[in-house]
Amino acid sequence: MLKMTDVSKIYRTDTVETHALREFSLTVDEGEFVSVTGPSGSGKTTFLNIAGLLEEMTSGTYELDGRDISKLNDRERSRVRNEKIGFIFQSFNLIPELNIFDNVDVPLRYRGLNAAERKRRIEESLDMVGLASRLKHQPAQLSGGQQQRVAIARALAGEPRFLLADEPTGNLDTHMADSVLDLLSEINSNGVTIIMVTHELTLADRAKRNIFVRDGQVTDAAPEFLRAANG
Amino acid sequence: MFRYYLKLGALSIRANPALSALMVAAIAIGIGACMTIFTIQHMMGSNPIPHKSEQLRHVQMDSWSDANPYNGGANPPIQLTYTDARNLLAAEQAVRQIATFKSGRIVEPEDPDELPYTISGRATSKDFFAMFDVPFKYGSAWDAAADLSEEFVAVISEPLNERMFGGEDSTGKRVTMNGDTFRIVGVLDTWSPVVKFYDLNNNAHEPVEDIFFPFSTAMANEYGNDGNTNCWKPPEGGDRAAFLNSECIWIQFWVEIPNQAAETEYMNYLDAYVEQQKELGRFPRPLDNRLPDVEEWMILNEVVDDDVSVLLGLAVLFLIVCLLNTIGLLLAKVMRRTKDISLRRALGASKASLFGQYIIEAGMIGVAGGLLGIGTTWLGLLGIRNLFNRFDFVEKLTVMDWQMTALAIALAVVSALAAALYPTWRACQVTPASQLRIQ
Numbered sequence: 282m283l284k285m286t287d288v289s290k291i292y293r294t295d296t297v298e299t300h301a302l303r304e305f306s307l308t309v310d311e312g313e314f315v316s317v318t319g320p321s322g323s324g325k326t327t328f329l330n331i332a333g334l335l336e337e338m339t340s341g342t343y344e345l346d347g348r349d350i351s352k353l354n355d356r357e358r359s360r361v362r363n364e365k366i367g368f369i370f371q372s373f374n375l376i377p378e379l380n381i382f383d384n385v386d387v388p389l390r391y392r393g394l395n396a397a398e399r400k401r402r403i404e405e406s407l408d409m410v411g412l413a414s415r416l417k418h419q420p421a422q423l424s425g426g427q428q429q430r431v432a433i434a435r436a437l438a439g440e441p442r443f444l445l446a447d448e449p450t451g452n453l454d455t456h457m458a459d460s461v462l463d464l465l466s467e468i469n470s471n472g473v474t475i476i477m478v479t480h481e482l483t484l485a486d487r488a489k490r491n492i493f494v495r496d497g498q499v500t501d502a503a504p505e506f507l508r509a510a511n512g
Numbered sequence: 513m514f515r516y517y518l519k520l521g522a523l524s525i526r527a528n529p530a531l532s533a534l535m536v537a538a539i540a541i542g543i544g545a546c547m548t549i550f551t552i553q554h555m556m557g558s559n560p561i562p563h564k565s566e567q568l569r570h571v572q573m574d575s576w577s578d579a580n581p582y583n584g585g586a587n588p589p590i591q592l593t594y595t596d597a598r599n600l601l602a603a604e605q606a607v608r609q610i611a612t613f614k615s616g617r618i619v620e621p622e623d624p625d626e627l628p629y630t631i632s633g634r635a636t637s638k639d640f641f642a643m644f645d646v647p648f649k650y651g652s653a654w655d656a657a658a659d660l661s662e663e664f665v666a667v668i669s670e671p672l673n674e675r676m677f678g679g680e681d682s683t684g685k686r687v688t689m690n691g692d693t694f695r696i697v698g699v700l701d702t703w704s705p706v707v708k709f710y711d712l713n714n715n716a717h718e719p720v721e722d723i724f725f726p727f728s729t730a731m732a733n734e735y736g737n738d739g740n741t742n743c744w745k746p747p748e749g750g751d752r753a754a755f756l757n758s759e760c761i762w763i764q765f766w767v768e769i770p771n772q773a774a775e776t777e778y779m780n781y782l783d784a785y786v787e788q789q790k791e792l793g794r795f796p797r798p799l800d801n802r803l804p805d806v807e808e809w810m811i812l813n814e815v816v817d818d819d820v821s822v823l824l825g826l827a828v829l830f831l832i833v834c835l836l837n838t839i840g841l842l843l844a845k846v847m848r849r850t851k852d853i854s855l856r857r858a859l860g861a862s863k864a865s866l867f868g869q870y871i872i873e874a875g876m877i878g879v880a881g882g883l884l885g886i887g888t889t890w891l892g893l894l895g896i897r898n899l900f901n902r903f904d905f906v907e908k909l910t911v912m913d914w915q916m917t918a919l920a921i922a923l924a925v926v927s928a929l930a931a932a933l934y935p936t937w938r939a940c941q942v943t944p945a946s947q948l949r950i951q
Contacts, residue, residue, distance in 0.1 A: 335858055335944040356862045362944075363860020374855050378523045390516050391860035435859070 288341030316488035367436030426457030521873035539881025542834030544888025606767035635730030651698035717905035857944035878928025882921035
């Protein structure tokens with residue numbers, strides 16, 4: 282379970298203070314598929330970064346699987362990220378000089394698994410996303426949709442409890458976006474909790490629960506302008 | 513993880529070949545400059561006879577003036593008077609002992625068409641060769657009887673044997689010098705100590721002498737001294753006898769002391785000897801006898817030139833400048849890779865993991881810089897050898913031994929790691945979320 286209570290995040294420069302999240306509270310139960318929508322600058326990505334332990338919050342409490350995250354040091358936060366959380370980014374974020382096998386291998390290396398176990402997980406996760414035959418390909422040799430599938434395989438190889446996706450279809454055409462969302466639904470049906478940030482309500486509707494964020498806070502329903510923007 | 517980091521390092525180096533090459537070159541040039549000078553300094557001060565240098569002791573006794581102490585009283589004179597050398601030699605209180613001085617000779621060739629030529633010579637005792645482990649190609653040292661009976665026997669160097677006899681076994685043959693005809697009893701094999709430790713009065717790095725002959729023969733036939741002579745009061749008369757009886761110092765005296773007990777025993781003997789001489793009106797200064805070993809003797813005689821130390825300081829500064837450049841290049845590299853760092857952090861890399869990854873990559877660059885640095889050092893030494901090829905001893909000082917080779921690599925790795933510390937720290941400060949949304 283993921284539980285945030287009164288979380289705030291303030292970015293400070295010498296002259297400006299920006300409140301990205303204000304008393305943000307949210308609970309996501311195990312196995313949920315939650316979409317997070319909101320206008321640009323609403324705090325969606327900040328929420329996802331804090332949820333994924335990529336950023337530290339300014340105040341509030343955050344529990345992941347019943348553990349108070351705010352008290353963890355860098356090594357412990359890295360371990361939680363590595364073992365419990367999988368990330369899918371809009372721009373795929375594959376490492377260009379590594380082949381597909383080695384890209385999926387990255388989080389497993391930090392887990393300290395032996396070579397045989399890593400190989401098994403890599404092959405299984407690439408098989409699940411339909412790219413088992415592309416192990417030795419370089420990222421540049423794949424289409425955008427295939428690259429995103431590799432990124433999903435990388436996230437799945439660690440067998441995470443939570444999958445955090447930030448605009449996972451933002452760089453894909455409609456057909457590829459649909460196939461990626463189908464894959465996410467399949468992963469969710471296997472018990473993985475998914476939190477997906479998107480600005481497209483049509484995609485958000487594929488999730489089981491929709492959360493709307495505005496001005497750094499969770500709101501009850503999608504504002505009209507957002508619906509209008511999505512047609 | 514070490515092998516994984518090595519793989520990542522290799523990939524990173526391959527992905528940024530120009531930047532990596534610049535870093536390797538900066539380190540190699542700095543290491544080359546530093547190691548070139550350091551090699552010369554190392555060779556200048558290297559122990560020429562490490563396996564027994566502690567057993568070989570130069571005898572120092574303070575026979576100098578009380579009113580004007582030698583070297584301000586910091587240490588006793590660095591040579592002995594003839595009187596003391598003769599007495600110590602005759603006493604035979606050490607396992608081996610030699611009195612020696614440099615005495616150049618003029619060879620008179622048997623061929624009347626060949627002009628006489630000058631060679632360097634050394635008057636010494638038979639123990640010289642055994643004490644200093646001098647290798648022989650043909651024959652051997654002369655015996656004790658030759659020392660006692662002032663025989664005209666000689667040991668010649670390999671180059672002189674080559675010159676005079678075409679490198680053949682010349683033992684039993686004759687060589688005439690300054691009117692005296694010597695019988696050759698031995699020919700040295702290649703013997704080229706980096707430091708001519710047994711006589712540091714003139715050039716510490718000059719080649720060993722061309723010919724060696726008995727000290728007794730040289731004294732009996734009044735051979736002159738080509739080394740230094742220092743007197744704290746003039747001889748009482750103008751003839752050779754007056755000079756030999758004077759307080760002038762001009763003879764080097766070495767003893768072989770096998771252990772601590774022998775050292776104590778010999779020092780007691782020296783003390784007793786000086787006390788006896790004091791009763792005869794000599795040695796006005798307080799008792800100050802010393803037995804420095806080879807390395808202590810080299811330090812006392814400042815074998816390593818101060819100019820070389822200054823040059824080394826400048827070379828180290830140059831290396832630092834090269835490392836500053838490397839830091840800049842590494843920083844540029846890190847800044848170009850913030851997205852990769854950010855991603856790895858997101859995927860579970862701790863700061864310690866990233867630190868390990870980048871330090872190992874820097875270490876790889878350091879090893880490459882070190883290997884190339886060996887090449888630049890070799891070039892530097894070659895340049896110095898060519899620049900100063902008119903001096904024979906330069907060749908001995910511009911040799912890179914395995915210690916210097918290992919040190920070049922170690923210094924390059926340490927330098928690269930030191931240069932990588934700040935850029936690596938900066939890499940570790942990249943927050944996981946900072947670059948991941950860049951399209």
